[in-house]
Amino acid sequence: MEVIICTTAEEVADVAASKVARVCRDAGSEVVIGVATGSSPIALYERLASRVADGRLDLSHASAFALDEYVGLPAGHPESYAEIIRRHVTEPLRMDPSRVHTPNGFADDIEQAALDYEQAIVDAGGVDVQILGVGSNGHIGFNEPTSSLASRTRIKTLTEATRHDNARFFDSIDQVPHHCLTQGLGTIRAAREVVLVAQGAHKADAVAALVEGPVTSRWPGSVLQLHQHATIVVDPSAASKLELLEYYQLTYAQKPAWQRFDAR
Numbered sequence: 001m002e003v004i005i006c007t008t009a010e011e012v013a014d015v016a017a018s019k020v021a022r023v024c025r026d027a028g029s030e031v032v033i034g035v036a037t038g039s040s041p042i043a044l045y046e047r048l049a050s051r052v053a054d055g056r057l058d059l060s061h062a063s064a065f066a067l068d069e070y071v072g073l074p075a076g077h078p079e080s081y082a083e084i085i086r087r088h089v090t091e092p093l094r095m096d097p098s099r100v101h102t103p104n105g106f107a108d109d110i111e112q113a114a115l116d117y118e119q120a121i122v123d124a125g126g127v128d129v130q131i132l133g134v135g136s137n138g139h140i141g142f143n144e145p146t147s148s149l150a151s152r153t154r155i156k157t158l159t160e161a162t163r164h165d166n167a168r169f170f171d172s173i174d175q176v177p178h179h180c181l182t183q184g185l186g187t188i189r190a191a192r193e194v195v196l197v198a199q200g201a202h203k204a205d206a207v208a209a210l211v212e213g214p215v216t217s218r219w220p221g222s223v224l225q226l227h228q229h230a231t232i233v234v235d236p237s238a239a240s241k242l243e244l245l246e247y248y249q250l251t252y253a254q255k256p257a258w259q260r261f262d263a264r
């Protein structure tokens, strides 16, 4: 696991976008990108969109798979993750909408929709780079605490903490669904690279547990300690509870030139 402590939230976006763009270039035009919703990766998507706009990055043949979707919203609801991904990913990154996928939380048969989603990822050749945020309770995707570390795409019940966190996107908490369809922790682990971004003091406990805590389903993000290529990019507030903070700063400062991300 590589932990990068940036000085500002803007730098988090710059560094994470550089890393993602590098994987995209290495993987080729048909790169498969795993995309997260939430506020954390929005600036990262904006940085990628600038690269697309000025021709440094071409994602017209790339595919994307979102992590999760609410179950219980009507199709087309502006806060459905399908719509959020369209607004923040598909359109600004000029991706082919037919290659951008979200779990079908609107399906009559949710279990089949989960199986179909897993198969679609396999059929696409697997995810080359998974972009992640982390919930304040440590969830990744919508894998709430005590999610199986081996889980695959399935229906989950949201915790009240997550419903409260996400209520800001709705008129009232009563409108926040209780259920979701989410890639599992096993699904996320199968991505070849993972880039997680976190900003703000409200993420500090989750980041500390994810990076330095025991691997435990109590803090689902800690499963990333088992991933071979996970990069965690955080701002000082999100990093504030890391015990080995100075070591991560030293490691990044001493990074050999050939390992550095191309900032272009």
Ligand code: GLP
Pocket: 036, 037, 038, 039, 040, 041, 067, 068, 132, 133, 134, 135, 136, 140, 141, 142, 162, 166
């Ligand atoms: C959401 C999403 C996650 C996201 C997390 C944090 O509910 N399901 O993918 O990482 O919660 O959201 P935010 O980035 O807005 O803090």
